[in-house]
Amino acid sequence: MLKRDEELIHSAVEKIQASKRAVVFTGAGISTPSGIPDFRSPHSGLWEQYDPFEVASLSAFRHHPEKFYGWIRPLIAIARAAKPNQAHLYLARMEAAGIIQAVITQNIDGLHQKAGSKEVIELHGNAKTATCLACGKHYEDNWLIEEQLEKSHYPRCSDCGGVLKPDVILFEEQLPLKAWMRAHDLCDQADLILVVGSSLEVYPANSLPESGLAHGACLIINTMTDTHLDHLADIVIHADLIETLPEICRRLLP
Ligand SMILES: [Zn+2]
Known part of the structure; x- marks a missing residue:
């Protein structure tokens, strides 16, 4: 030292x-x-095809949840295992x-x-829990069911079929x-x-x-x-x- x-x-x-x-x-x-990875520092490698400031805003999420999930899924997986x-x-x-x-x-x-x-x-916020944007139902851990993502590009509410948003704070939020x-x-x-x-x-x-x-x-x-x-x-x-x-x-x- x-x-x-x-x-x-x-x-x-x-x-x-x-x-x-x-x-x-x-x-x-x-x-x-x-x-x-710190997505703000360049060359973190994981997300070269995504600009987080484009995919991780609230309006981008509402229009293209599949792009947002393409970006955040690796991070959620890494955070769970870390x-x-x-x-x-x-x-x-x-x-x-x-x-x-x-x-x-x-x-x-x-x-x-x-x-x-x-x-x-x-x-x-945190990536552990999620909320349905349509009906507000709250999902605890394991809400991101991989089975679901094989069928769809983003997870949906089991009650109403609405899009689930992880409880992380997006840009504009x-x-x-x-x-x-x-x-x-x-x-x-x-x-x-x-x-x-x-x-x-x-x-x-x-x-x-x-x-x-x-x-x-x-x-x-x-x-x-x-x-x-x-x-x-x-x-x-x-x-x-x-x-x-x-x-x-x-x-x-x-
Ligand atoms: Zn719902």
Whole structure:
């Protein structure tokens, strides 16, 4: 580990130790080590034939659900098979030890819950459940029945035949109100926000750490790329989170 990173980690540990209401904000970077591709980063390979901004909007979904499913099916399959990595697992232990209050995530892969985190706020929904767009019937896990997809290019409601939409938030869609309010409260009341693996590019989720900062929280950012809040953060660690985050947590856990 670089000497500079070592010093930053040491400072981060001290800040987290001194905090009473710490929350963690995670993005795609925490799940890429678990094999979940970040479709915003170029050359992720999986979806070269699709532009996510074209297929994954609400209007595109309504007009061409088959294109949307062509795009998201590999991601759902990967997310179902994926295992949480050390970063997810350490955050769950940090919550259990009372060091952090909650994880606010932009990810839809469910890996924080698989790792054992209890208080997880999913700003962009999840790929585990689905809802019928016609009658509103809710479908729990295993809603994406492969048998069905052999007959049709998208899954249909067993009650009314309507198109099922996974409970992920598409472009043009509002964030889920309850999750948004809860995340806002947590950030505004936090005395420390730790951003992990998010480049803070996606609005409005990216406004949460800024709001916390405006309410007096200390801000620590651990991500590979620059973010628009780097100049306001107390500590910025531009290093691989799969090395730095477990190191920070190990020093904090009893
Ligand atoms: Zn229905």
